[in-house]
Amino acid sequence: MMNSMNNIKEVEDLVNKTVKVLKTENIDKNQIAFEIEKLEVHRLLTVLKNTGWIQLSYLSAIDWPDENKFEVVYIVFNWEKPVYIQVRTKIDRGNPVMESILPIFPGAKYYEREAHEFFGIAFPGNPDYEKQLILENWDDIPPLRKDFDPSAYSARKFPSREYPQDFSVKDPNNKTLEKTEERKKRAKALRVGGKKQ
Amino acid sequence: MDENKKYPKSSIFKPLRHFKYLFKRPLSHPLDTVLTAKNADYLNKNNPFRKNKLKNSQPRTGPDNLRGFHVNDWEQCIGCATCEEICPTAAIEMVPRHDLPLVAGKLQQRPVIDYGRCCFCALCVDTCTTGSLKMSKEYVFGDSNPNSFKLMPTEKWQDHEVELGYQKSEVTDLLDLKRIEMEHVSPEERVKSYIEVIRGYSKEFAKLEASRCVECGVCTASCPVQMHIPDYIRAIWEDDIEGGLKIIYETNPLPGVCGRVCTHNCETACSIAQRGEAIAIRWLKRYIIDSAPDEMYEKIFSEPVSEVINAKIAIAGSGPSSLSAAYYLRGLGYTVDVFEEKSRAGGVASFGAPEYRIPDYAVEKDINFIKKIGVNIYTNTKIGKDITLEELQKKYDAVYLGTGFFSARKLNIPGSDHPDVMGAMDFLPITRDFARGAISLEDVNVKPSVVVVGGGDVAFDVARNATRIQILKYGKANVKLTSLETLDILPGSDDEYLEGTEEYINCFLGHGPQEVVLKDGKIKGLRVTKCTRVFDETGRFNPEFDNTQETLLEGEQVFFSVGQAPDYSYIPESLKDKVIIERGKIKASQDGQVAGLDWLFVGGDIFRGPDIITGVSDGHRAAVAIDDFLYNKSKKKEQTEYMKNVREAIKFNNPDLALKPERKRTLK
Numbered sequence: 001m002m003n004s005m006n007n008i009k010e011v012e013d014l015v016n017k018t019v020k021v022l023k024t025e026n027i028d029k030n031q032i033a034f035e036i037e038k039l040e041v042h043r044l045l046t047v048l049k050n051t052g053w054i055q056l057s058y059l060s061a062i063d064w065p066d067e068n069k070f071e072v073v074y075i076v077f078n079w080e081k082p083v084y085i086q087v088r089t090k091i092d093r094g095n096p097v098m099e100s101i102l103p104i105f106p107g108a109k110y111y112e113r114e115a116h117e118f119f120g121i122a123f124p125g126n127p128d129y130e131k132q133l134i135l136e137n138w139d140d141i142p143p144l145r146k147d148f149d150p151s152a153y154s155a156r157k158f159p160s161r162e163y164p165q166d167f168s169v170k171d172p173n174n175k176t177l178e179k180t181e182e183r184k185k186r187a188k189a190l191r192v193g194g195k196k197q
Numbered sequence: 198m199d200e201n202k203k204y205p206k207s208s209i210f211k212p213l214r215h216f217k218y219l220f221k222r223p224l225s226h227p228l229d230t231v232l233t234a235k236n237a238d239y240l241n242k243n244n245p246f247r248k249n250k251l252k253n254s255q256p257r258t259g260p261d262n263l264r265g266f267h268v269n270d271w272e273q274c275i276g277c278a279t280c281e282e283i284c285p286t287a288a289i290e291m292v293p294r295h296d297l298p299l300v301a302g303k304l305q306q307r308p309v310i311d312y313g314r315c316c317f318c319a320l321c322v323d324t325c326t327t328g329s330l331k332m333s334k335e336y337v338f339g340d341s342n343p344n345s346f347k348l349m350p351t352e353k354w355q356d357h358e359v360e361l362g363y364q365k366s367e368v369t370d371l372l373d374l375k376r377i378e379m380e381h382v383s384p385e386e387r388v389k390s391y392i393e394v395i396r397g398y399s400k401e402f403a404k405l406e407a408s409r410c411v412e413c414g415v416c417t418a419s420c421p422v423q424m425h426i427p428d429y430i431r432a433i434w435e436d437d438i439e440g441g442l443k444i445i446y447e448t449n450p451l452p453g454v455c456g457r458v459c460t461h462n463c464e465t466a467c468s469i470a471q472r473g474e475a476i477a478i479r480w481l482k483r484y485i486i487d488s489a490p491d492e493m494y495e496k497i498f499s500e501p502v503s504e505v506i507n508a509k510i511a512i513a514g515s516g517p518s519s520l521s522a523a524y525y526l527r528g529l530g531y532t533v534d535v536f537e538e539k540s541r542a543g544g545v546a547s548f549g550a551p552e553y554r555i556p557d558y559a560v561e562k563d564i565n566f567i568k569k570i571g572v573n574i575y576t577n578t579k580i581g582k583d584i585t586l587e588e589l590q591k592k593y594d595a596v597y598l599g600t601g602f603f604s605a606r607k608l609n610i611p612g613s614d615h616p617d618v619m620g621a622m623d624f625l626p627i628t629r630d631f632a633r634g635a636i637s638l639e640d641v642n643v644k645p646s647v648v649v650v651g652g653g654d655v656a657f658d659v660a661r662n663a664t665r666i667q668i669l670k671y672g673k674a675n676v677k678l679t680s681l682e683t684l685d686i687l688p689g690s691d692d693e694y695l696e697g698t699e700e701y702i703n704c705f706l707g708h709g710p711q712e713v714v715l716k717d718g719k720i721k722g723l724r725v726t727k728c729t730r731v732f733d734e735t736g737r738f739n740p741e742f743d744n745t746q747e748t749l750l751e752g753e754q755v756f757f758s759v760g761q762a763p764d765y766s767y768i769p770e771s772l773k774d775k776v777i778i779e780r781g782k783i784k785a786s787q788d789g790q791v792a793g794l795d796w797l798f799v800g801g802d803i804f805r806g807p808d809i810i811t812g813v814s815d816g817h818r819a820a821v822a823i824d825d826f827l828y829n830k831s832k833k834k835e836q837t838e839y840m841k842n843v844r845e846a847i848k849f850n851n852p853d854l855a856l857k858p859e860r861k862r863t864l865k
Contacts, residue, residue: 151287167309167349171295177306180414186849187428190447191440 007083008032015085018047025086033086038098041089045074045104052078053085056101059111061119063146068093070119074101091121100125118144230257239339259334263362264317266335267310269350271297273329276304277413277468280321280330283371288314289321292349301419301858302466312338312346319363324371326411326468332363374473377406379480384699388661388668391552391632394696395457395480400436403484407433409469410476416463421814421855422448426463426478433481439493441485446497448850450524450567451517451813453559454546456483460690460808466858486562494566498528500839502570505530507832510823511593512536513580513767516544517809518801519599520564521816522823523572525847529824530836533572534593538579539626544601545809549625551658552632553665581767594831595796595823598783599816602761602802608650612713613757617644617720621651621659621758628662638670644753645671648723650710651758652680657693659756660702676702677750681728681740683707684864691864705750709742713755722751763803772797782806787854788822789815798823814852821851 008026015021015034023035036044058075069090076085091098100123101108112123113133120142123129132138141148259265276297281289291306299305308321308330322330335354340346353359380396381387387394398406412427420426425444432441445452459479467475510526512519515537523533541547543560568574580586580600589596605620607613619642630636643666649659656678664674678697682688683706698704708725715721727746733739763781775793777784783791783799791797800815836844 161313163311163347164344165347166292167294167307167347168292169294169296174293174295174299174305176299176418177293177304180304180417182849183417183423183425184414184428186846187425187444187447190443191428191432191437192443193435193437193440 005029007081010081011083011085014047014051015044019044027086030082031084031086033088035088035090038089038091041072041074041087042099042101042104044087045076045101048076048085048087049104052080055079056105056107056111057084059101059108059115061115061121061144063093063119063144064090065093065146070096070121072098072115072121096121098123100129102126118142120145226257258360259336259362261334261362263332263334263336264319265333265362266312266338266348266354267321267350268331268333268352268354268359268361269308270329270331270352271307272352273327273471274307275302275327275329275413275415275468275471276306276308277326277411277415278304278306278308279324279326279411279413279468280308282411283320283324285318285320286314286316288312288316299418299856301462301856302415302468304413304415307349309347309349312348313343319365319369320371322363323365323369324411325365326372326413327471328365331361333359334362335359372411372469372473373409374469376474376477377402377409379477381696384696384701387553388664388674388700390669391556391665393556394553397487398477398480398484400488403433403481404436406477407431407481410434411468413468415468416466416478418853418856419462419466419858421462421808421811422817422852423850423855424448424463424482429485430476430478430481433484438485438488439496442489442493443497445482445485447846448817448852449810449813450521451546451563451809452482453486453563454517454543454555455810455813456480456486457555457559458546458550459810462855462858465860466856470861486559494569497566498570498843500837502527502840502843503530504532504571505834505836505840506828507834508532508594508827509534509592510595510597510827511589512597512599513586513589514538514544514598514600514801515542515574515576516599516601516801516812517546518601518804518812518816518819519544519597520567520572521813522597522599522798522800522820523574523816524567524570525817525820526823527567527570527572528843528847529820530833530840530844531824531827535572535574536578536580536584537574537576538582540576542574542576544599544603548603548629549622549655549658551625551662552629553661554658557633579767581769585769586767587769587771590796594827595798597789597798597800597816597819597823598803599799599801599812600763600767600803602763602781602806604762604764605757606760606762607757608710608759610710610712612715612720613755615713615715615720615755617642617754618713619754619756621655621756622761624659624756625655625662628666631666638666641666641670642754643667643670644720646675646752647677647754647756648750648752649676649678649756649758650680650723651678651756652682652706653688653758654690654693655761656680656756656758657689657697657702659758661697661700663756664700664702674701675752677705677752678702679705679708679710679723679725679750681707681709681731685862686731687864694864705748708748709740711742711747714749720753720755722749723755724749761802765803786822787818789819790822790826795826811855814855817847817850817852821848824848 019036019040021034025033053076055077057077060073062071070093071088071090074087098121112126112129115121116129117133117135140153278291281291288311289308292309294307295305297305333354382392382394407430410430414427416426417423429441429444461479463478464475469476509532512523512535515535523535526533542564546560603622605622607620631641643663647663649656660676660678664676667674707728709728710723710725712724714724725748727743729741729743731740768776783803785791785799789798789800789804798819800819801812805811805815
C-alpha cells in the first residue's frame with residue numbers, strides 16, 4: 001500500500017485531469033477538498049466512484065449570504081485508500097437548484113431531503129426531495145440559513161410565560177440598576193459603527 | 198479481519214434468548230433510590246393507593262460531574278450577569294435584590310433560572326466570573342404546578358445541602374484570566390532618561406485585551422466619574438475609535454492624564470479580577486486617546502461651543518478638578534476664566550506626577566481641547582497676589598477653588614531643618630521642569646546618595662526621579678526608601694513598588710525615622726527604628742516603635758514624602774471666619790458649595806481628595822451645582838438643539854460618590 005501523501009497526490013492528479021478545479025484545499029493527510037463548477041459535479045463524482053470512492057459519506061451545504069451563494073459539499077470515501085475527498089460547489093442562493101446525484105449514489109436520497117429542508121435547496125431528479133424529513137410543519141424560512149433568527153422564531157412559537165413567583169426584592173428608591181441601563185443606552189447612542197466582529 | 202467472525206451469525210431462534218430475562222431482577226433503579234426527599238414526600242402524600250410506599254426513600258447520588266440543577270454561592274456571586282448573557286436558551290434572568298448591600302464590585306441582582314427552558318449545557322458555569330455558579334448532582338424535580346419551575350439558585354438546592362456535580366475547570370473556563378502583557382521600557386534603559394516607562398498597546402494587543410472584557414459593568418460604580426467603561430472597551434474591540442473617544446469625553450475631560458496615572462479603582466473592582474488579572478482599563482483608555490488624531494476631537498462637539506448664558510465663572514488653579522469644572526461649565530454655556538500661578542496649566546499632571554509616567558504632550562493634548570472649546574487659561578497669575586479673591590468675587594458670578602495640596606510636609610524630627618532635607622512637593626516640580634529642559638542639571642539639588650521617607654506613590658515618584666537625576670549627574674544611583682508600612686500594607690501601588698525596585702531603589706520597609714544625623718554641618722544619614730505597628734486596634738494611625746532595633750540609613754540628602762498640605766494664604770481676612778477648614782480641607786456641601794458663601798465652590802484635594810479622578814468628579818459636580826445656582830437668575834440666549842442635548846448629557850452624567858473597592862494585596 002502506498003503512503004497517504006502519495007494517495008493525496010494521486011487524487012489531485014486524477015481530479016485535475018477530470019475537471020477544472022477552482023480551488024484546492026489540503027485539509028490533512030487523509031482529506032482533500034476541491035471546489036469545482038456546478039455542472040461538473042456529476043462527472044467528477046462518477047469518475048471518483050468508478051475509481052474506488054464508492055461511499056458517499058456526507059452531503060450538506062453552507063450558507064454564504066454575503067456572496068449570495070450556497071456551497072454544496074459532497075464527501076466521498078474509498079475503503080481501499082484512506083482518503084476522504086470533499087467536492088464543493090457554489091450555487092446561486094436566490095434560486096438554489098442542484099441536480100440530484102441519485103443515479104450515482106442512491107444513498108444521497110435522504111441527504112438531499114435534509115439539505116432541502118434546512119437550506120431550501122431543490123434537487124430535481126430526486127422524486128422525494130420536497131417531502132418533510134425532520135422538521136414537522138415548518139412554517140418559516142429554512143432554519144440553517146444565516147438570516148434565520150432562532151430567538152425571534154422561538155419568541156413567536158413559544159411565547160414566554162409569566163411566572164407568578166417573583167424572586168426580586170425591590171426598594172422603590174433604589175434606582176442604581178435603572179440608572180446603569182440608562183447610561184448604557186446613552187453610551188450606545190454615541191457609537192459611530194466600527195467594524196462588527 | 199475474517200469476514201465471518203466480524204458479525205455474529207443470525208438465526209431465526211435468536212430472539213428466544215431474551216426469555217431468560219423474565220426470571221432476572223431488573224437492573225433499573227427503583228423509584229425510592231431516585232427521588233429526592235422532597236419528591237418522595239410528595240408521592241407519599243399524594244399516591245391514592247400506596248400511601249407511604251416511599252417512606253424509606255434513600256436517594257442515590259448522581260455520578261460525578263453530572264450537570265444537574267444549579268447552586269449559586271451568594272457570598273461569592275457579584276451579580277455580573279454574564280450567565281444571563283451567555284445562556285443559549287434565554288433561561289436565565291437577573292432579578293433586582295435591593296436587600297443586598299451596595300458595595301464596590303457587586304451589583305444588586307442575582308440570577309433566576311427557568312428550568313422549563315434550561316438545557317443544562319453548563320455554559321453559565323463555564324463563564325461565571327467568580328466561580329460561584331456550579332451544578333449539583335440533583336437531577337429530579339417534580340411538581341404538579343408548572344409555575345414552580347422557575348427557581349433562584351442559592352447555596353443549597355431546595356433547602357438541602359447537596360453534592361456538587363459539574364464545576365468548571367481550567368480547560369472549560371471561558372474567560373481569559375491573563376492580561377495581555379504591556380511592554381515596559383527595560384529598567385536599564387529607562388533610568389537613563391525621562392522616557393515614558395509604559396509603551397502603550399498596539400491596535401492588535403488593545404483589541405485582544407478588550408476581548409477579555411465581559412461587559413458586566415461592575416466597575417463603573419467604583420469610578421469616581423462613572424465612566425462608561427464597558428462601552429468604550431467594546432468600541433475598541435469593534436475598532437471604533439471615534440465612538441470610544443466620544444464615550445470617554447462624556448464623563449472625563451482628562452482621559453490622556455487618567456489613561457496614564459489614574460488610581461484605577463475600576464480595575465480593583467473588575468469582575469475578571471475575582472479570579473484573574475483585571476482588564477487593563479486604564480491602558481485601554483490611553484489606547485483610545487493615543488490613537489485618536491487631532492481632527493477626531495472636532496467630532497466630540499459637532500457644533501462650536503459658545504456663551505449662551507450671561508454669567509462668568511472664575512476658577513482658581515488649573516489642576517484636574519479645575520480643568521474638569523471649566524470643561525463642563527463651558528459645555529453648559531458659561532464664560533470661564535482659569536487662573537494658574539505656574540507657567541503652565543495642569544496642576545499635579547504638569548508639576549507633580551513624573552514625566553516618565555505622564556509626558557507633557559499627553560497633558561497638553563487634553564488641555565488643548567479644553568482651551569479649544571473656549572476656556573480661557575491665564576498662567577502666571579496667582580490668586581491672592583496678582584488678583585485677589587475679593588476681586589474675583591466682584592467681577593465674576595461664581596468662583597471655583599481647586600488650588601490643591603501643593604505645599605510639602607516635613608516631619609518634625611531633629612535635623613529636619615537642614616537645607617538638604619526636602620519635601621516631595623518642593624522637589625517634584627523641579628524635576629518636572631528639569632525633564633522639560635526649563636532648568637539645567639547643575640541646578641537640581643540631588644546628592645550622590647539619598648534617603649526617601651514615605652511609602653506612597655509620591656515617595657516612589659521622588660525616589661525614581663532622584664535615581665534618574667543621579668544617573669545623569671554621577672553615572673550611578675544610590676537611593677534608599679524607608680516607610681513605616683511593611684509591604685503587605687504599603688500604601689503605594691504594586692506597580693510603583695515593582696518598577697521602583699527594578700530601578701535599583703533599596704527599600705527598608707517597616708521603619709520609622711527618628712533623626713537626621715548630621716556631622717560637620719552635612720547630612721550623614723537617617724536614623725530609623727523598627728516600627729512594630731502602624732495602626733492601633735481601632736484602625737487609627739498610631740505607630741509604635743521598638744527603640745532597641747535601630748539602623749542608620751546612610752545618605753547625604755533626605756526627602757520627606759509624608760503627605761502634602763494646602764496653602765490658604767489667598768483667602769482674605771474678610772472671608773477667613775466664613776470658610777471652615779477641617780483637617781486641612783474646606784467644608785462644603787456634597788457638590789462643593791461652601792455654606793454661607795453661595796458663590797464659592799471648592800473641589801479636588803482641598804475639598805475631598807485624594808486623587809486625580811476624584812478631583813475630576815468634584816469638578817463635574819461643582820459645574821452642575823454652579824449651573825443650578827446661576828441658570829435661573831441669568832440672561833440667556835437661544836440655544837441650538839444640539840447644545841441643549843449637550844447640556845442634558847452633562848447633567849445626566851453628573852457622577853455619584855464612588856464606592857471604594859477593597860484593594861487586594863498580591864505582594865508579600
